Amino acid sequence: MQAQDVLLSVRGLARSVGSRRLWQGLDLEVRTGERLAVSGPSGVGKSLLLRALAGLDALEGGEVWLRGKPQSEWPMPQFRAEVMYLLQRPAPASGTVGGHLAEPFGFRIHAGKRYEPGEAARLLHHLGRPPTFMDQDAAHLSGGEAQVVALVRALLLNPTVLLLDEATSALDAETAELAETLLRTWVDAGPARALIFVSHDRTQQERFATRIQPLSGVTA
Numbered sequence: 001m002q003a004q005d006v007l008l009s010v011r012g013l014a015r016s017v018g019s020r021r022l023w024q025g026l027d028l029e030v031r032t033g034e035r036l037a038v039s040g041p042s043g044v045g046k047s048l049l050l051r052a053l054a055g056l057d058a059l060e061g062g063e064v065w066l067r068g069k070p071q072s073e074w075p076m077p078q079f080r081a082e083v084m085y086l087l088q089r090p091a092p093a094s095g096t097v098g099g100h101l102a103e104p105f106g107f108r109i110h111a112g113k114r115y116e117p118g119e120a121a122r123l124l125h126h127l128g129r130p131p132t133f134m135d136q137d138a139a140h141l142s143g144g145e146a147q148v149v150a151l152v153r154a155l156l157l158n159p160t161v162l163l164l165d166e167a168t169s170a171l172d173a174e175t176a177e178l179a180e181t182l183l184r185t186w187v188d189a190g191p192a193r194a195l196i197f198v199s200h201d202r203t204q205q206e207r208f209a210t211r212i213q214p215l216s217g218v219t220a
């Protein structure tokens with residue numbers, strides 16, 4: 001593999017909460033085509049690691065790199081358009097599902113992208129949602145439906161790296177596997193895509209990950 005295959009990496013990352021040091025000297029990287037699982041016991045800092053990778057929390061030590069350039073040198077909106085973080089409980093949305101999916105295409109940072117309703121419908125269909133789902137009230141979705149919408153919204157925006165923080169945890173087993181198929185296809189379609197995910201479901205980790213990185217194993 002070439003150095004340019006590395007899409008996202010961290011070097012020497014440190015994080016404390018209060019007086020407790022969670023990790024320091026943490027190194028990690030994800031390359032084109034990878035589906036990296038970050039594993040570890042509750043409270044080890046998996047979510048905080050994904051938040052650091054996404055540029056959502058200030059770094060205490062170390063540096064995050066995207067495609068060979070430090071996070072600090074990226075305009076943050078552009079960085080966040082390339083490194084997208086999906087959390088377990090997506091923020092409440094308003095309007096219809098279709099409107100919510102189309103909304104970010106009106107943001108300046110996504111100006112070069114075009115909303116394709118047909119593609120949105122195809123992805124929703126793959127995840128078992130009927131055509132009428134587009135007209136449903138986005139504010140009153142179930143936990144699993146909200147995860148489906150968040151996932152489809154992210155895929156439509158086509159980032160470079162997707163960070164999934166228990167982002168399929170509310171889905172039934174069948175839909176979770178359909179989501180994995182969709183994500184696998186998305187990563188493989190490239191040319192330069194990868195994802196990092198956190199899941200408490202050990203069978204999902206083993207089934208879906210191309211590599212598993214134990215967080216405790218990288219703590220200095």
Ligand SMILES: Nc1ncnc2c1ncn2[C@@H]1O[C@H](COP(=O)(O)OP(=O)(O)OP(=O)(O)O)[C@@H](O)[C@H]1O
Pocket residue numbers: 017018022040041042043044045046047048049
């Ligand atoms: N904003 C915060 N302020 C203070 N402590 C925090 C904050 N966010 C997280 N923590 C603490 O940091 C530690 C790591 O949290 P994090 O959510 O990253 O763990 P995790 O490994 O994802 O856990 P889980 O598997 O239970 O989701 C926990 O002990 C948590 O209580």
